[in-house]
Amino acid sequence: MRRKKRGGLWWHFVSLVFVIILSFLLLMAILAYLYIRLGNETIQHRNPFPPILTIVLFSLVIGTTITVTVGRKILSPIADLIKAAKEVSTGNFDIHLNESHRVGEISDVAHHFNLMVQELRSIETLRNDFVVNVSHEFKTPIAAIEGYATLLQEDNLSKEEHDEYTGMIIDSARQLSTLSGNILKISKLENQELLTEQTEYRLDEQLRQALLLLESAWAPKQLNLNIDLDELQYYGNEELIMQVWLNLLGNAIKFTPEGGEISVSLRPGDPWISVVISDTGIGMTPQVRKHIFEKFYQGDPARSSEGNGLGLPLVSRIISLSGGTIVVNSEPGQGSTFTIMLPAGSE
Known part of the structure; x- marks a missing residue:
């Protein structure tokens, strides 16, 4: 089941800073109101709320603008990392993140991500090569056996040709037997932790x-x-x-x-x-x-x-x-x- 999509990290960051700024300004407004209300009777008649509201709104606009600008710059590498991780999850290992960043932790994350992708690329190449090589190694002697066995069915073969074809079949069979034996042997050794018969x-x-x-x-x-x-x-x-x-x-x-x-x-x-x-x-x-x-x-x-x-x-x-x-x-x-x-x- 697909997870419900939530707001982006950038919007969470902006919202958090916005709430902090708003809370701070509201607190300042309340303190200013209390000061004017309780501490200075002459200022009470000057209706302090319009200037306070103006300051609050102006601070909110400036704070939000700064937050958006800084947030985009700070969270841009994280967005790049998310995009790169999505590409890797689809099997694309030709991804490289920029490791030059002022924040050391972000540079470290990018560096280790690049190392991980490099190792995944090597493993994928090795796995593909393994499948191709196993198929090729088995296919070659089998094809040789089939080919020379077909030639042996022809009439009027000379003794030299007959011996040559049977010799090639024997060699291919030995090659196939050796390959199978080696695969079984290395598989056994890979699942073995202790040597016996010493x-x-x-x-x-x-x-x-x-x-x-x-x-x-x-x-x-x-x-x-x-x-x-x-x-x-x-x-x-x-x-x-x-x-x-x-x-x-x-x-x-x-x-x-x-x-x-x-x-x-x-x-x-x-x-x-x-x-x-x-x-x-x-x-x-x-x-x-x-x-x-x-x-x-x-x-x-x-x-x-x-x-x-x-x-x-x-x-x-x-x-x-x-x-x-x-x-x-x-x-x-x-x-x-x-x-x-x-x-x-x-x-």
């Missing part, structure tokens, strides 16, 4: 194992590996932490050109264990760095077929659940460095 194991050996598993990716590119790992026992979820190294190292390999270098270091500490993975790859712009841990965000659209934008969000969530932090430093053309800090506490 064991004690050698963290340095796990990093070496991750590099060996990725040998088929870095060996053809003739990448130089700079490995500096201290021997270290770590207590955590071995499977999930392995997922962290595979994602970070896989990205480093993917975005480092042939002949480049990847460095991995592991240092024990108290209370933190430090793992640093760096590369001499293409690097990232500040805009990309800001969003890399968001689901389905891909900073390089040209390489979208090589991933689904879930790797780094998974990494971030696993590190967070492990009680650690992850920080990235990167500049375009200067490579990237990921620093992971894990708690050194044991079972």
Whole structure:
């Protein structure tokens, strides 16, 4: 049910000031009348009411004029805020209030309103991108499977064509399976607050194992590996932490050109264990760095077929659940460095 419309804030302000002025003048008139009536018998016969009424009316006109003028100036930013809030409520986030005002509180309100709109705009963009990316990521392999399955129905296919089409169907099915698995995994992790199935194991050996598993990716590119790992026992979820190294190292390999270098270091500490993975790859712009841990965000659209934008969000969530932090430093053309800090506490 629609609320009954009331008078505007400006009219409330003007009415309040008007009532105050009127009350003050009436009080002054009463005091003046009493003074004349009781204190000065000679003035009684001069009929003081016309001058008093004239003063009252003149004061009311002047006071009301000043009130209207000042009220408009003071309440104008509030009216702008109300108008902007209405625009935001309709989904328009391209709103910006003027933050330059003599009244500090009004400037603060405008500033924080602009910050709120900026965050809402980012959330709306992220939500739209999420829907578009999920649809796209599912649609691409499904369309490929459908297309190659249709080609397989043709007569007189050669063995090479048959093998090629079935291979593409298998690859697309694997891509779809991986995407579905990653979505389920990150959904599960986002609703999980504690890690389970934690064991004690050698963290340095796990990093070496991750590099060996990725040998088929870095060996053809003739990448130089700079490995500096201290021997270290770590207590955590071995499977999930392995997922962290595979994602970070896989990205480093993917975005480092042939002949480049990847460095991995592991240092024990108290209370933190430090793992640093760096590369001499293409690097990232500040805009990309800001969003890399968001689901389905891909900073390089040209390489979208090589991933689904879930790797780094998974990494971030696993590190967070492990009680650690992850920080990235990167500049375009200067490579990237990921620093992971894990708690050194044991079972």
